[in-house]
Structures are given as structure tokens and as C-alpha cells.
Amino acid sequence: MCSATTEEENFPQISDPGQVFTLDDLLKTTFKESSNYSTEGLPGSSDVSYGFLRIPGGDPYEYEVRFYKSHQEAVDLGTPLAIEGSGDTAILSKSDSTYKEGVKNRRMACGSGVGGGARSGICSKFGSYAIFGNLVMLCEGADNTQSVERCGLLATELMTNE
Numbered sequence: 001m002c003s004a005t006t007e008e009e010n011f012p013q014i015s016d017p018g019q020v021f022t023l024d025d026l027l028k029t030t031f032k033e034s035s036n037y038s039t040e041g042l043p044g045s046s047d048v049s050y051g052f053l054r055i056p057g058g059d060p061y062e063y064e065v066r067f068y069k070s071h072q073e074a075v076d077l078g079t080p081l082a083i084e085g086s087g088d089t090a091i092l093s094k095s096d097s098t099y100k101e102g103v104k105n106r107r108m109a110c111g112s113g114v115g116g117g118a119r120s121g122i123c124s125k126f127g128s129y130a131i132f133g134n135l136v137m138l139c140e141g142a143d144n145t146q147s148v149e150r151c152g153l154l155a156t157e158l159m160t161n162e
Helices: 023-027 071-084 144-160
Strands: 032-037 047-054 060-067 107-110 121-124 126-132 135-140
Touching: 023 032, 023 047, 047 144, 060 071, 060 144, 071 126, 071 135, 126 144, 135 144
Parallel strands: none
Antiparallel strands: 032 047, 047 060, 060 135, 107 121, 126 135
């Protein structure tokens, strides 16, 4: 089986293109915002957008994009809550999470049901996150690798629209 190597497969989890992005920059891409969340409980964040991106010919992928004043603030203030909201150790109950806004959109049904029934567990929709400039992006994916690749798709959209 052959597979092509793409830029997205090598997208770094933390990178700084030297630009400060705004919500308007995000909305000028093919990203479609479903909700704009309150930033209460998310120190340093100026905006949070939840929505999806569909690459032509592909499935839509969901994202939660958090905006900070700078790359350094995104790293320093955004990393702990990005870890809390993504991956295998994500905190997916509103009562236990630090940042409560949008918790229900960070989870999905998973696991196999008994006797072919409905799925029986709750898992994180966002397998991981990436920090791109002043953005912290929680990206849909089954695991860290797939999520970071999909973060790369959104980063490419942002750079294409500049």
C-alpha cells in the first residue's frame, strides 16, 4: 500500500508563522463558525470559535479555536487548558472542567455497545491540539497524529487567505 506524504502529516504541534490572527481572519477562510463561546474561565483568551472546516472532496472536521494576544500567551496560558480539553485524558464533564463553555461539543459517543447496540462511552472529539501563532486549535481526530494533521489543514487555510 502506497501513501503520499503531505505537508499536513508533518505539521508541528507548536509553531509561530510570525502573524497575529483575528476572528475575522478565521472567518475569511472556508471555516464555518457554529458558535462563538464566552472566554470566561479561559485566562488570556480574547475569542473562542467553534465550527468546522471542509476541504473540497473531504469530510468536515470540527475545531475549537482560541485566540490570544501573542504566540507566547497562547503557549503559556493556552497549553494547560488545551491539554484539559483534548486527548485521552480530556476532562469532559462540565462540573470538573476548568473551561466549561462548549464542553458538550468536545465529547462524542465511543466504544462498542453490548450486542451490537448503541455506543456506550464518552470520548474526546479532539484527539489533540496545536498552537499556531496566537491560536490554540483543538482539532477533531481519533488520536494525536490525526488531530495535529487536521490542525495543519486549518493553518494552511489561514495562510492561504493572508
